[in-house]
Amino acid sequence: MKILHISDTHLGARPRGSIERERDIYDVFLEIIDIAIENRVDAVLHAGDMFHSAELFPAPYIYAIAGLDRLRQAGIAFYIVAGNHDAAKPTRNSPLELLGRLGYAKVLSDHGEPGFDKIVGRSGDVVEIHGYSYKALDHLLSQGSRPKPGSILLAHVRLCDAWSQRYGRDQSICSSEKDFIPTIQRLPKGFSYYALGDLHKSWRNIYEGSPIIYPGSPEAISRDDYEERKVVFLVEIDRGRVDVKEIPLKKVRPWINIEARDYQEAIKIISTDLESAVKRYAKPPIVVLKIKSPLSRNERINVVRVLDSLVEAKKILRYEGPEIEVPQTREGLGIGGREILQTQLSIERAVEKLFSDPDVRRFMVDEIIRGELDPDKILSRLVDQGLVNKILNEPEIRRHLQLGVSRNLGGRL
């Protein structure tokens, strides 16, 4: 029995509002379909977050159905469980239900109940599959009975071990977040293969002698998800023996991370070195530029001008930055004057996060259309519309406000 294990395709996501990035996600999804057909697998297992949201416009369905139809014609079964992005909600069906009803997918679990099926391979061999959506995890953790030897677990689950290893976060964060399963040991034992989804970076391990794998998202949905090498997993199960092979994806959008010491070095890299570097790639890359010393206003304008011209010439798709990462000393933060690494980067990320909030975005658009950019009036409208709380809840922003950067705001609340 040959199986392709994938997850977190997030069809319909449009990272940073970019249509090209939305298309990247479809490209790589269709590449995965090609891989399944070329390798003559018996089934594709999708471990959740196939769609980015339950509120979809038609494009993600069109691509999903185009891909799944090719699988169906090739006689390849498509099994799926729902992730946190595409599970059923109290007032909304799971988008997976549509694929199930049309006969394109076998939806094992898209709400609170687990599901079960038997995959029958081309040569007549049978593998049992147990599916748990993101909403059925209570059942997963309380499952007492051992599965039949050779069985597969397909689940959308947030395992703290994997998360902290791949995102470098402290394990303690996991116990404070209710969605995390603190350790791999909580998973039921006895499956021959653990096909997981949710983590957007690839992670593999062995649990009780069996492979346990997160393939990761095939495209970076957020910048943190980017990996030099994105993969899917080809799994061969033969009478309980499991063989796993990584298949790298070729249509993934490349990213180039640039770290420059100062303005001079940044300008040199982006105006000369970058040009030759981008030729290596099939698609124009996304550039992230970090500079380790402050820029004057004019220097920043120059850097942005060079980057903009690269975008215009379609040599790069887009860029992020210049982000300034300068260690500063901060005192009076109630942490005993200890030196902390405070970066301009973190506040930029905080602002970026705020602007991804539709309410904040709508507010800003209204303000700009109004054309009357008087800070006091903006502030009172921010308070009126209850948006101040959103802004103050952003830890980075709060930290800066505590320093008295904006005493006015403090007085108003």
Ligand SMILES: [Mn+2]
């Ligand atoms: Mn996901």
